[in-house]
Amino acid sequence: MGTVMKFLWAKTGSLSLPGKTIPFWGFSTFQRDPQVPGPIVEAKAGDKIIIGLFNSFYNSSPIQEPVSIIFPGQENVKVNELEHFWRRFMLYLYTQNDRYLSRLALRGSVPVKPQYSEDLMVSLTNYLEPTNYYNLKSIVYNFDAVNPGIYLYESGTNCEKQIQMGLYGVIVIRPIGYDTPGHPNYKTAYGVDTGSEYDVEKILVLGEFDSNMHNNVDSGYYDDMLKFKPDCWVINGRSYPDTLNEDNSSSQPYSSKISCRAGERVLLRIINAGFYTHTLYLGGLLGRVIAEDNFPLKQSGMDATYEKAGFTLGAGQSVDIIVTPTIPGEFYLYAREYNHLVNNEEFPGGMMTKLEVY
Amino acid sequence: MVNIDLWAKDGYLSTPNGNSIYFWGFAKGENLPAQLPGPHIIVKHGETVTVNLTNTLPEPVSISFPGQAEVTVNGSPVEPQYVNGRLLSFVNYATPNGGTVSYTFTASYPGTYIYESGTNPHKQVAMGLYGGLVIRPTDYEVSKTAYGAGTDTEFDREYLLIVGEIDPDLHQAVEEGKPYLVSKYLPRYWTMNGRCAPDTMFKDGVEYLPHQPYDSMIMAEPGEKVLLRYIGAGIDIHPLHPHGNHTRVIAMDGRLLRNNTFDRSFQRFTVAVKPGQTYDQIFQWTGLGYTPDNPIPTILPNLRNMGIGAAGWTMWSGSPYLGVKGDIPVGVVSFNETGEYYFMLHSHSEYQITNWGEFPGGMMTMISIFPSLPEDVGVLK
Numbered sequence: 001m002g003t004v005m006k007f008l009w010a011k012t013g014s015l016s017l018p019g020k021t022i023p024f025w026g027f028s029t030f031q032r033d034p035q036v037p038g039p040i041v042e043a044k045a046g047d048k049i050i051i052g053l054f055n056s057f058y059n060s061s062p063i064q065e066p067v068s069i070i071f072p073g074q075e076n077v078k079v080n081e082l083e084h085f086w087r088r089f090m091l092y093l094y095t096q097n098d099r100y101l102s103r104l105a106l107r108g109s110v111p112v113k114p115q116y117s118e119d120l121m122v123s124l125t126n127y128l129e130p131t132n133y134y135n136l137k138s139i140v141y142n143f144d145a146v147n148p149g150i151y152l153y154e155s156g157t158n159c160e161k162q163i164q165m166g167l168y169g170v171i172v173i174r175p176i177g178y179d180t181p182g183h184p185n186y187k188t189a190y191g192v193d194t195g196s197e198y199d200v201e202k203i204l205v206l207g208e209f210d211s212n213m214h215n216n217v218d219s220g221y222y223d224d225m226l227k228f229k230p231d232c233w234v235i236n237g238r239s240y241p242d243t244l245n246e247d248n249s250s251s252q253p254y255s256s257k258i259s260c261r262a263g264e265r266v267l268l269r270i271i272n273a274g275f276y277t278h279t280l281y282l283g284g285l286l287g288r289v290i291a292e293d294n295f296p297l298k299q300s301g302m303d304a305t306y307e308k309a310g311f312t313l314g315a316g317q318s319v320d321i322i323v324t325p326t327i328p329g330e331f332y333l334y335a336r337e338y339n340h341l342v343n344n345e346e347f348p349g350g351m352m353t354k355l356e357v358y
Numbered sequence: 359m360v361n362i363d364l365w366a367k368d369g370y371l372s373t374p375n376g377n378s379i380y381f382w383g384f385a386k387g388e389n390l391p392a393q394l395p396g397p398h399i400i401v402k403h404g405e406t407v408t409v410n411l412t413n414t415l416p417e418p419v420s421i422s423f424p425g426q427a428e429v430t431v432n433g434s435p436v437e438p439q440y441v442n443g444r445l446l447s448f449v450n451y452a453t454p455n456g457g458t459v460s461y462t463f464t465a466s467y468p469g470t471y472i473y474e475s476g477t478n479p480h481k482q483v484a485m486g487l488y489g490g491l492v493i494r495p496t497d498y499e500v501s502k503t504a505y506g507a508g509t510d511t512e513f514d515r516e517y518l519l520i521v522g523e524i525d526p527d528l529h530q531a532v533e534e535g536k537p538y539l540v541s542k543y544l545p546r547y548w549t550m551n552g553r554c555a556p557d558t559m560f561k562d563g564v565e566y567l568p569h570q571p572y573d574s575m576i577m578a579e580p581g582e583k584v585l586l587r588y589i590g591a592g593i594d595i596h597p598l599h600p601h602g603n604h605t606r607v608i609a610m611d612g613r614l615l616r617n618n619t620f621d622r623s624f625q626r627f628t629v630a631v632k633p634g635q636t637y638d639q640i641f642q643w644t645g646l647g648y649t650p651d652n653p654i655p656t657i658l659p660n661l662r663n664m665g666i667g668a669a670g671w672t673m674w675s676g677s678p679y680l681g682v683k684g685d686i687p688v689g690v691v692s693f694n695e696t697g698e699y700y701f702m703l704h705s706h707s708e709y710q711i712t713n714w715g716e717f718p719g720g721m722m723t724m725i726s727i728f729p730s731l732p733e734d735v736g737v738l739k
Contacts, residue, residue, distance in 0.1 A: 279633045304622045307613040309425045312632040336634035337593040338480040339540040348445040
């Protein structure tokens with residue numbers, strides 16, 4: 001039972017999409033550029049997860065409005081609104097004494113709750129007011145990593161705007177022993193006897209961006225969500241062919257390209273961070289669904305897993321599938337909403353990536 | 359060894375509100391019309407299937423077979439095709455204006471599948487280059503099942519419904535050689551086997567719908583097991599709902615919902631047909647009994663209050679008893695033949711049961727329960 005601590009900043013930045021550059025808001029780690037999806041938080045079942053959120057502190061490009069994080073799929077989330085937590089954080093940067101910091105974060109934390117102002121709900125959860133560079137508030141959430149799976153974390157304040165602007169990321173909770181050779185849970189997504197053994201793992205976060213809206217929000221012009229009309233279709237924040245580029249240190253750091261050898265079990269962890277429904281389609285391949293919204297389908301000897309060619313995910317939903325390609329070759333994984341396979345009206349592009357089998 | 363020839367051609371679709379829409383579709387022969395959906399391909403588990411495509415259209419066309427593993431062209435696995443490093447097609451294609459390509463695969467699992475263009479799919483699939491593939495179990499003649507003896511998938515009659523949507527403006531853009539702008543996509547027609555209601559209920563192969571040969575009228579006797587195969591060929595979700603019947607989903611994407619002895623099939627009153635995906639279901643209509651001696655436990659409304667007069671016609675027999683015809687208000691024509699009973703089957707996104715905004719229309723058909731039916735009704739060909 002360990003502690004996983006992650007400190008996130010909400011920042012403004014810019015995204016590079018085929019043929020255009022658009023402003024966005026994203027989560028970042030200390031002194032880094034914001035990114036989409038946000039930094040991946042990895043933990044093991046039983047861990048305590050502590051996530052601190054800063055906005056202005058050490059941030060030359062803060063978001064000029066309240067910001068928060070919600071954790072769909074996690075229960076009993078608690079929060080600490082610490083006035084001077086940043087000082088302890090600075091100390092931690094020098095001492096690396098995370099035990100002291102985590103004790104401070106947990107002590108006196110209270111359950112999160114929706115926030116109201118003059119009887120109007122202003123946030124789904126406790127939030128951080130925008131401040132200036134020298135007024136250095138933070139908010140620290142914590143919860144127990146209970147069930148293995150892949151979860152979103154995302155903005156809980158002005159979500160219709162902030163999530164679209166890019167304030168979302170992924171939490172992966174793995175079973176104890178997943179990284180210990182010889183352990184029954186070794187290289188499984190959900191533990192022994194859940195049909196989740198894998199050789200290669202890939203997280204694919206689906207989404208869409210409306211570049212007009214991003215430009216309007218950036219220029220401070222309030223954008224009417226009724227005009228929401230996305231034109232960029234992304235996996236891990238990138239459109240094809242950029243999806244195939246390697247991991248890098250840009251604001252879109254995660255590659256979506258998958259490589260394996262014939263016969264290997266590829267665990268695809270697909271999660272929809274967008275507002276639209278998206279169907280990831282495997283073309284000539286089929287995958288076995290081993291979990292939906294992090295509920296494993298094989299449990300206590302009852303095997304309810306099933307095979308499919310297409311996986312349709314509503315907003316916020318996730319699916320874990322195992323694909324075992326039998327022959328070498330290139331296989332495209334793409335949105336079956338074919339209108340989303342374009343960049344600037346031209347095929348190929350958008351929500352598409354590739355599985356290379358050797 | 360099964361050989362199937364398909365031609366990619368163009369043609370015009372008819373809609374019930376009098377529109378004529380340019381489309382691209384697969385045809386069975388060089389001198390036969392393009393059709394929507396493409397010709398049904400019906401083969402048997404284990405057979406080697408070769409599909410020969412001749413492309414008469416002005417751009418490359420291919421066929422992808424989602425769910426079929428190890429499709430080959432000239433003995434090598436199909437592979438993505440590039441021009442100057444830019445992806446052109448998910449699989450090998452036939453060149454424009456007369457090119458050919460042959461795909462071969464082994465029908466390795468019974469079930470319902472889609473076949474569709476793998477080239478410029480945002481345009482070509484929407485234009486109509488799609489069809490249905492049904493693979494029957496090897497023991498089909500003996501077991502009369504969808505997935506083989508012992509899979510609890512026996513059926514008496516079967517129907518295949520392939521649903522999609524049409525944006526007439528984008529079709530016209532293709533006809534006129536104008537840019538195909540997906541951002542302008544706005545469907546006005548919602549199709550079931552390429553037709554909009556009420557055309558969905560016309561018979562197979564009626565001569566006035568030369569490009570839309572397949573009907574969607576579902577007919578069965580009481581108690582019969584009806585196999586419904588849905589394919590979503592469009593890019594939107596279509597929640598299909600057969601009034602008065604719950605269906606049991608026994609397979610999706612051509613895979614039986616069963617792991618050894620564990621039955622994971624499930625019942626639904628509405629099945630959301632999602633893009634590129636297939637759903638096999640079985641349902642049985644069982645009424646309360648259909649003899650005049652069996653009283654209906656409610657009082658029937660007055661004929662005048664039954665709302666069957668406004669259109670001037672009705673499908674109602676005039677009697678609540680199956681096989682019995684009763685009174686119909688004077689001036690109303692009943693299209694009821696032998697006292698059969700009709701239910702609607704339609705998309706529950708009700709704006710989709712219109713033709714360019716006019717109800718009724720679109721993605722809608724009828725289920726009809728007859729006291730008796732010939733054996734050749736509800737046989738997929």
